[in-house]
Amino acid sequence: MNEDQNKDIFTIGIGGAAGDGVKKIGINIGKFLCEIGFEIYLSIDYPSLIRGGHNFVRLSFSRNKIWNDYERLDILVCLNEETKEIHKDEIKEGAWVLEGLKTEEILEKIKEFLSVKGFNENEQNSKLSLIDGNTAFAKGLEAAGLDFYIGYPMTPSTSILHYLASKQTKDGLKVIQPENEIAVINMALGISYAGKRVAVGSATGGFALMQEAFSFAGQAELPLVVAVSQRQAPATGVPTRSSQSDLRFAIHSGHGEFPRIVMAPGDPEEAFEIGAGALNLTWNFKVPVIVLLDKILSEHLMAVNIEKLKDGNIERLENGNLKFPGTPEQVVKVTSYEHDENGITVDKAEDVKRMVEKRFIKATHIAEEMKNRETIKVYGNTDSSDTLVFFGSTKSPILEAAKHFNKSIKLVQIVWLEPFDAEKVERELEGKRVICVEGNYGGQLASLISEKTGIKIRDKILKYDSMPFDPIELAREINQKFS
Amino acid sequence: MQQSDLATKEKITWCPGCPNSQILVSFRQAVTEMISEDSFDKTQDKKLKIENLVAFAGIGCHGKISDYLNINSFTSLHGRLIPAMTGAKCANPALTVVGFSGDGDSHNEGVEHLVHAAKRNSDVSLFIHDNRVFALTTGQFDALSPKGFKGKSTPFGSLEEPFNPLLLMLASGATFVARTYAGDIAGTKRIMQAAIAHKGFSYVDIIQPCITFFDTRDYFKDRVYWIGEDFAKDNLKAAMEKVYENTEEKVPLGIFYKVDKPTFEEELYK
Numbered sequence: 001m002n003e004d005q006n007k008d009i010f011t012i013g014i015g016g017a018a019g020d021g022v023k024k025i026g027i028n029i030g031k032f033l034c035e036i037g038f039e040i041y042l043s044i045d046y047p048s049l050i051r052g053g054h055n056f057v058r059l060s061f062s063r064n065k066i067w068n069d070y071e072r073l074d075i076l077v078c079l080n081e082e083t084k085e086i087h088k089d090e091i092k093e094g095a096w097v098l099e100g101l102k103t104e105e106i107l108e109k110i111k112e113f114l115s116v117k118g119f120n121e122n123e124q125n126s127k128l129s130l131i132d133g134n135t136a137f138a139k140g141l142e143a144a145g146l147d148f149y150i151g152y153p154m155t156p157s158t159s160i161l162h163y164l165a166s167k168q169t170k171d172g173l174k175v176i177q178p179e180n181e182i183a184v185i186n187m188a189l190g191i192s193y194a195g196k197r198v199a200v201g202s203a204t205g206g207f208a209l210m211q212e213a214f215s216f217a218g219q220a221e222l223p224l225v226v227a228v229s230q231r232q233a234p235a236t237g238v239p240t241r242s243s244q245s246d247l248r249f250a251i252h253s254g255h256g257e258f259p260r261i262v263m264a265p266g267d268p269e270e271a272f273e274i275g276a277g278a279l280n281l282t283w284n285f286k287v288p289v290i291v292l293l294d295k296i297l298s299e300h301l302m303a304v305n306i307e308k309l310k311d312g313n314i315e316r317l318e319n320g321n322l323k324f325p326g327t328p329e330q331v332v333k334v335t336s337y338e339h340d341e342n343g344i345t346v347d348k349a350e351d352v353k354r355m356v357e358k359r360f361i362k363a364t365h366i367a368e369e370m371k372n373r374e375t376i377k378v379y380g381n382t383d384s385s386d387t388l389v390f391f392g393s394t395k396s397p398i399l400e401a402a403k404h405f406n407k408s409i410k411l412v413q414i415v416w417l418e419p420f421d422a423e424k425v426e427r428e429l430e431g432k433r434v435i436c437v438e439g440n441y442g443g444q445l446a447s448l449i450s451e452k453t454g455i456k457i458r459d460k461i462l463k464y465d466s467m468p469f470d471p472i473e474l475a476r477e478i479n480q481k482f483s
Numbered sequence: 484m485q486q487s488d489l490a491t492k493e494k495i496t497w498c499p500g501c502p503n504s505q506i507l508v509s510f511r512q513a514v515t516e517m518i519s520e521d522s523f524d525k526t527q528d529k530k531l532k533i534e535n536l537v538a539f540a541g542i543g544c545h546g547k548i549s550d551y552l553n554i555n556s557f558t559s560l561h562g563r564l565i566p567a568m569t570g571a572k573c574a575n576p577a578l579t580v581v582g583f584s585g586d587g588d589s590h591n592e593g594v595e596h597l598v599h600a601a602k603r604n605s606d607v608s609l610f611i612h613d614n615r616v617f618a619l620t621t622g623q624f625d626a627l628s629p630k631g632f633k634g635k636s637t638p639f640g641s642l643e644e645p646f647n648p649l650l651l652m653l654a655s656g657a658t659f660v661a662r663t664y665a666g667d668i669a670g671t672k673r674i675m676q677a678a679i680a681h682k683g684f685s686y687v688d689i690i691q692p693c694i695t696f697f698d699t700r701d702y703f704k705d706r707v708y709w710i711g712e713d714f715a716k717d718n719l720k721a722a723m724e725k726v727y728e729n730t731e732e733k734v735p736l737g738i739f740y741k742v743d744k745p746t747f748e749e750e751l752y753k
Contacts, residue, residue, distance in 0.1 A: 170753075174751055184566075188570060194537075194570070195574065325578060327534055333549065333556045334557050
């Protein structure tokens, strides 16, 4: 398999120093290609600094759906001298290397390239537009009637804060940036108590600071959506690079036992749907809902039919059983202590047991709801005994790699990580040759599947170098394992 | 409405004689008057509506107060009531948001929230049950304990000077700063009413001697005094000087500072 034989897929790389406008130029090229009908996947790689350092935007485009960008370049745009040296081994034979050009000149060269390749610039009027996972997620929240977003900046979650802050209106959406993450989530719980729809977001490090209050949301049954975007950890880790190492942390977050929902979208379209769904689920079931993202999904852009997303029938589900302060003849008491139905502190054993069970009744209601939801998604050859299983943004490189598989394989995406749909997963994986593909060292999804279904997954492809999977490399490895 | 209507049937579990009970009585009296009189008027067209009143609390001996008040309440985590108060006020500006907290709750655990709520002039009132000790955890020094405090975690005496909480609040931007003494029920009631009526962040330090772990009743009884009604409340420098006066000899009580500034919630909906 040789990526250079990818005849209908083209890749452009744009490199330069931080501050050179790499991202802006890259996205402009992407937008232009999108407008004239190309499918696009655009990745952004940058170090954690404001000036200097090497920034690189790479976009692959095609007339057909593109799930992931490729390493090998048809065009390399150099905004500084270093770029050519860094990427010299990635250019295809006959690739165009553009140096010392202004933005408009770069675009002219790309038009020229298209014409050489036989594309007519105005041949399609596209319904697609480029969107990253964070923005799509935020649009989903908006569509389901978000009233408040509370956030503290932390890569790679910050663009949710930025996008929603720009969408504030006098009497509509409000966005607040308090003093720290602990204030973020506690402020959100005050908002939720007063009856408004609220979401918070952070990287997992920020969410780590929110743990006690996340548990409070479980105890007090206050609706709350939490967006958690993973980056390479532990601790400060590699701030601008990705990871899927917080799956276990997310599903087990908060001390004590209480029902919660954790969903992991795999692309911007799913981020939109799950963002909207999360707000309605938390409102409906009064359990905190986590939407697990990662740097790749949060920041990479994909061509999506945004109108279709916006016009989707997203309902703002109401829950008539919720009570809020400000209602005459009604006293609404919530507390972080164990409490009875009236919100009065209790500590008698029988009361404690009864209230734990009361909260877990919701888990059975959620289990019912899951029957109507796409808790898992299956792609590829559903009859194949060779099966890949994955979650989150790994969907992108796997669906792209599938174009290069030697045989058709079943692809299983786990969307709901908690509660885990053991029945559906078992049905898809039982008796199959399964490889689990995930972006962490420990094989957290594989161990979760094993825990929930009893199916042992011995074959894993794990990546923990903070960089995205490359579809060609992935296809090569999978072809070898399934040969 | 009768004062008794504000009570729940819960048995009070503070130590017999604890000044927390006096704070509870002061608050019930303050609210009873404010919901029945036309005099209280924050928006100049109506009195306090009981359904709009929400009492927040933190964790500590003070936090038990939620169970004794038959009104909307939100008992937060330790030290985290203040952001939740701001959240509720932002979500529904018609709410009247008061918070009960302790010096351990808001000067140790949640001090960042205290400083920032004052800074943003959130329109909420905070009542600090100031006993200068961690009491619910059976007696350790806290942010307001005097240096040399001998508690279970500092058997040879604490090593740190305390905050001057009022000075901290003045420096942080609070627009209403006052102190009262739990033993003076009428005085505390008056200050609470003024704090609730104030538009902006109100901070009330309520000296509440802990009769079990740090009994300062005699100490304060002889030292507290009310500042004159003629004290200029809009002078930050004078307020700072006055609250700095907290010496071995005398401890001033009263409203030291009260100015009108746009509130965070007003700015949010502007």
